[in-house]
Amino acid sequence: MSRGVADHPYDDDHAVLDDDFLNDEVEPDEPSYNTSDRAPLTGNIQSSSSSAPLNQNYLTSRIPGEDRRAPQNTIDESVWETVSRDLLAVWEKMKQVLYPKYLLGGMLQRQGSGIGDEESQGFGRDLRGLIGRWPDADGILQGGLSEGLRDWDLWGPLIFCLLLSVFLSMRASKDQSDLVFSGVFSLVWIGEAVVTLQIKLLGGNISFMQSVSIIGYTLFPLTIAALLSALGLPMIARVPVYIVLVSWSLAAGVSILGGSGVVKNRVALSVYPLFVFYLGLGCLCFIS
C-alpha cells in the first residue's frame, strides 16, 4: 500500500508532463483529433484520483511477491461494475486501433527534435517516402505503451478472428467453406504467434500474450475488408479500398507495438512480418 501511495503523485506528474509536450508539438489544425485522443488520458487521471483504493491496489500488484490479500472494495464489487470495467478496457483498446497515432497525430515526434543519429534519420527518410508520415526509429523506440494496453485480454482477437473467418468462408463454395473457415482461423492465430515471436527475438520488451492481444485488435480494418468481400464488392473497387484498410491495420499495429523497445536498427525487421501478415490476410480478402 505504501508503495502505491508513493507512486501515485509520480504518475500524475508524469501525465501532466506528457500533456505539456503534446500541447507544444501537436499542430493546431487538428484540434478534434487532439481532444479525442487525450480524453482517455484525462479520464484516467480523474478516475485515479477519485477512486484511490482501486488504483493503489493496481500499483501494489507490481511487487514481485504475487500472492496477497485483497482489499475489500474491489473483491466485493458488483457484477455490473466488473463487466462495465472490462468492457471499457476493451473499448479503450479499440480506440487505439481506430485512431492510429502515427498517421493522424504525429504525437511521437515530440522527441524527434534534437535526437536521432545519422542512421535512424536515414531510416526515417527512406520510409517517409513510402508511407506519409513515418516516424523516426527513435520515435518508435521511445513511444511507450499506452496505459490501456497494459492489461491484455483476448476478446478482441477472438471476436475479430471469428468474424474474419466467417466472412471469408461465406463466399467459398459449399464444400470448401468449412475448410476456408478453419484455415483462416488457424492462419490468424499462428500468424499472430509467429509475428510476436519475431518481435520477442528481436529484443522487444513486450509480453507474448500482450502482443497477441494487440495484433488481434488491429485486425479490425481487415474484418471490414472481409465484410466488404462477403457483400460482394466489385474487384475494381477492392484494390484501393483494401490497400487503405491494410495500411490502416499496419499503422495501428506499428503505433501500438511502438513502445515495445525493439533494438534500434531492427525496427524495420520487426515490422516487416507484421506487414506480411496483414498483407496476406488482405490478399485473402481480395480473392475471396
Add this chain to the structure above:
Amino acid sequence: MDLTVAGSLLMYLFGVLFIRNFVLVFILTLLLLSLDFYYLKNIAGRRLVGLRWWNEVNTATGNSHWVFESATDGSRVDNKTDKRFFWLSMYTVPALWVALAIFAIVRLQNLIWLVTIVIALVLTITNTVAFSRCDKFSQASSYAGSAFLGGGLARGLASNMVGRLFK
C-alpha cells in the same frame, strides 16, 4: 456458471445433430467456452469463494506476472454450498473435457473438434490451476494469521513461505 458450462458441453456433444453446420457449432462452443472462462475468473470466483487472479504486464521490461488475490479472513461469510459447488465444477469440468478428448482421439474425428477440445482444456485447466493456487495461499495465510493474531509480520512471513514454495 453451470449454464455456460453445460451450454458449451452440450453444444459440443449434440450441436451437430440440431445445427447441421460444423462451423456454427464450433463458433458457438468457442463463445460459450470463453464466456464461461470470463464468468468463472472474474465473477464467480470472486463472489462464491472470494478469490481472484489475473496477469499483469510491467511495461518497462515486458515481463508479465501472475497475481493471485484472496479476500481477507473473516471479511466475508462463505456459503458452504456455493463453495462446494464451485470447487466441484472446477475439477469435474476439465476432467469431462479430458474424457471427451480421449473419445475424439480414439474415434479419429475431424480436426476441428480436436482444436475445440484443446481450447476448452487450456481455458478450464488455467482456471482450475490458478484458483487452486489462490486457495492454497488463502488457507496458508489465514492459518498463520490466526496463529499470530494478525499483524503484518505474520502475514508477510506466510506470503514469503508460500511464495518460495511456488517458485
